[in-house]
Amino acid sequence: GAVVSQHPSRVICKSGTSVKIECRSLDFQATTMFWYRQFPKQSLMLMATSNEGSKATYEQGVEKDKFLINHASLTLSTLTVTSAHPEDSSFYICSAPPAGGTEAFFGQGTRLTVV
Amino acid sequence: QKEVEQNSGPLSVPEGAIASLNCTYSDRGSQSFFWYRQYSGKSPELIMFIYSNGDKEDGRFTAQLNKASQYVSLLIRDSQPSDSATYLCAVNGGADGLTFGKGTHLIIQP
Numbered sequence: 001g002a003v004v005s006q007h008p009s010r011v012i013c014k015s016g017t018s019v020k021i022e023c024r025s026l027d028f029q030a031t032t033m034f035w036y037r038q039f040p041k042q043s044l045m046l047m048a049t050s051n052e053g054s055k056a057t058y059e060q061g062v063e064k065d066k067f068l069i070n071h072a073s074l075t076l077s078t079l080t081v082t083s084a085h086p087e088d089s090s091f092y093i094c095s096a097p098p099a100g101g102t103e104a105f106f107g108q109g110t111r112l113t114v115v
Numbered sequence: 116q117k118e119v120e121q122n123s124g125p126l127s128v129p130e131g132a133i134a135s136l137n138c139t140y141s142d143r144g145s146q147s148f149f150w151y152r153q154y155s156g157k158s159p160e161l162i163m164f165i166y167s168n169g170d171k172e173d174g175r176f177t178a179q180l181n182k183a184s185q186y187v188s189l190l191i192r193d194s195q196p197s198d199s200a201t202y203l204c205a206v207n208g209g210a211d212g213l214t215f216g217k218g219t220h221l222i223i224q225p
Contacts, residue, residue, distance in 0.1 A: 034212040034213070043203065043216060043217040044159070046213075049212060093159075095212075104149075104205075104213050105161075106159055107158060108157075
C-alpha cells in the first residue's frame, strides 16, 4: 500500500517554543493531507485539511495561527505548533488518500510532550 | 455534524471465539466505511473497508454493512491475543476526510 512517512515520532519541547512535524508521501502524490490529534483514550479528531498550493481548512475550534500548516509540494505537508503549551501535548497523526482513492494511509504519528 | 458511534468497551472475548464490533453512523449519504486497528501509542492501520451492503470477508475478518440501518460491523473469527487493540470505525465524507468513532477496546483473553 501507499506509504506516508511522518517525523519526528517523538518530541519533547519547552513551553513557548515551536515544533514542526513533517509528513511525506513516499510513493504517491498527496494533493490532500489530513491532520489529526488524539488525546489519551480519545478518538482521532480532525484538526485541519491541507491542500497542495492553497490555504489549509481548519476545523471549528482549532486555532489556525497556532497550528500552521504548509503544503508546498505534492509530497510534503508540515504542521507547526507555535508557542506550544502543556495542553498541546498529544499524539498528532497525518493521513493522505492516494489520488482516486478514498481510504487513508497514516503516518506513524508524533507524540508531542510540552513541558 | 457527522457522528460515528461505537461502544468504547472494553470488550473481552476468549481466545478462539468470535469478536463482534459494532458501529453506527449519522450521515445517511456516507459511501465508504473503514475499520482500523490501533495499538497503544501507534498509528491506526487499515483492516477492512466496505462500500456495498452485505458482507465482505478477508481472512479472519468480516465486515458487514447495512446502509438502511446505518450500521457497520466487524467480525473477527478465531480471535488471537494479538488482536487485542482498539478498533476504530471510520466513515468517509469525501473531501472532508474520515470521521472516526471513539473506538472499541478489544481484549482477547488467552
